Amino acid sequence: MLKPRKFDSPAESTSEDSLSGLKIEKEEIYSAIKEMELDHKMGKLSQEDYLNLREKYRAKAIGSLKRMDELESKGGVSEDVADEIEKEVLALRKDGPKVTSKKGGALFCTQCGKKRSPGDRFCSWCGTKLAKP
Numbered sequence: 001m002l003k004p005r006k007f008d009s010p011a012e013s014t015s016e017d018s019l020s021g022l023k024i025e026k027e028e029i030y031s032a033i034k035e036m037e038l039d040h041k042m043g044k045l046s047q048e049d050y051l052n053l054r055e056k057y058r059a060k061a062i063g064s065l066k067r068m069d070e071l072e073s074k075g076g077v078s079e080d081v082a083d084e085i086e087k088e089v090l091a092l093r094k095d096g097p098k099v100t101s102k103k104g105g106a107l108f109c110t111q112c113g114k115k116r117s118p119g120d121r122f123c124s125w126c127g128t129k130l131a132k133p
Contacts, residue, residue, distance in 0.1 A: 022068045029061045 036057065040050040107116050109123040109130060122129055 019068060019071045022064055022071065026061065026064045026068065029057055029064060033057045
């Protein structure tokens with residue numbers, strides 16, 4: 001016979017909406033489904049009980065997966081931040097690589113960061129065309 005699970009009654013569903021808590025809940029639901037199917041195959045569950053439990057666990061699994069998707073989508077980079085990053089990248093690509101001067105007047109390639117000489121037109125390391133100093 002099936003062992004009672006902490007989520008067997010609707011009032012006892014997982015209140016923790018952390019991603020790790022939901023992953024644990026998902027694994028417990030999957031385990032309960034496997035156990036239920038085994039009990040049904042062995043004749044410990046009637047067809048009616050099996051169908052009722054299967055639908056119940058299926059609904060719980062779907063709910064858990066939906067909450068996980070919601071949390072995972074919230075955990076990503078916000079659209080505003082992503083748009084800001086994309087604008088900066090496009091601006092850098094549009095302007096092209098630039099030569100930057102560091103301590104002591106040394107010049108560096110902005111593409112790869114390698115040191116270069118003032119008369120270089122291309123980076124000897126990565127081949128990027130360099131702007132005049």
